[in-house]
Amino acid sequence: MWFYDSLNTIIEKYGGDMELQRFIYLVDQLREYNGIEEIFVLSPEGEILFKSEDFLLSDDDAKAILNAWKEHKQALMFQSFRYAILKNDEIQLAAKNIVGGKGNIVGSITKEGDYIIAHTQDEGLIVLEWSIFINKVAWS
Numbered sequence: 843m844w845f846y847d848s849l850n851t852i853i854e855k856y857g858g859d860m861e862l863q864r865f866i867y868l869v870d871q872l873r874e875y876n877g878i879e880e881i882f883v884l885s886p887e888g889e890i891l892f893k894s895e896d897f898l899l900s901d902d903d904a905k906a907i908l909n910a911w912k913e914h915k916q917a918l919m920f921q922s923f924r925y926a927i928l929k930n931d932e933i934q935l936a937a938k939n940i941v942g943g944k945g946n947i948v949g950s951i952t953k954e955g956d957y958i959i960a961h962t963q964d965e966g967l968i969v970l971e972w973s974i975f976i977n978k979v980a981w982s
Contacts, residue, residue, distance in 0.1 A: 865892045868958060871979040877965030877972075879945065884908050884957045891956060897921075908957060911935045911949065920947050920961065929973055935959070936973035950977035 865883060872878050881894035888905030898921060910918035910927065917926050918937055923944045925937035935949035946969040949959035958980050962972045 862892075864954070868952075868979055869894050871982065872960060872976065875966035875975070877945075877963040877967065879961040879963065881958065881960045883952070884959065886955060886957070907947070907959065911957070918947060928969060934973050934977050936969050938969045946972055948972040948976045950980040952980045 868883075869881050872881055880897045880899075882890060882899060882904070883892040884904050884907075885891055888901075888908040890899065890901060890904050893899065903919070907918050907920060909915075911930055912932075914930050915927060917924050919925070921944075923939050923942055925939045925944075925947050927935070927937045929936040933951055935947065937947040939945060945961060945963040947959060947961055948969065949957055950973075952958050958976060960972070960976055962969075967975060
């Protein structure tokens with residue numbers, strides 16, 4: 843796949859408990875639909891375990907996203923853009939950048955207990971459909 847070379851570099855940097863093969867499977871499944879941009883997995887503490895490609899996401903930004911999810915905040919920040927949280931429970935996250943047209947942030951807890959999060963565009967699916975889809979994939 844297109845992202846394997848960058849994954850090797852990223853895995854060496856971050857490591858993590860989730861198996862690399864499992865992460866690659868999740869990315870492949872999520873890329874079934876047009877509109878998926880960046881995909882990343884966070885530990886329950888907000889540490890970056892995997893990234894689908896090399897993109898700007900600091901450890902502090904990752905922890906802030908997970909904190910907004912877990913603490914049921916009204917919004918989160920991703921790459922300096924505000925995303926209004928539309929759905930946020932212990933299993934799923936759905937947030938939308940309403941003003942700037944920068945897409946959505948969707949997430950699900952995985953069966954391993956980590957958090958998979960993706961940046962999507964409104965192609966193929968709308969934000970709540972993306973949220974359901976990422977949850978389905980995370981538990982497959």
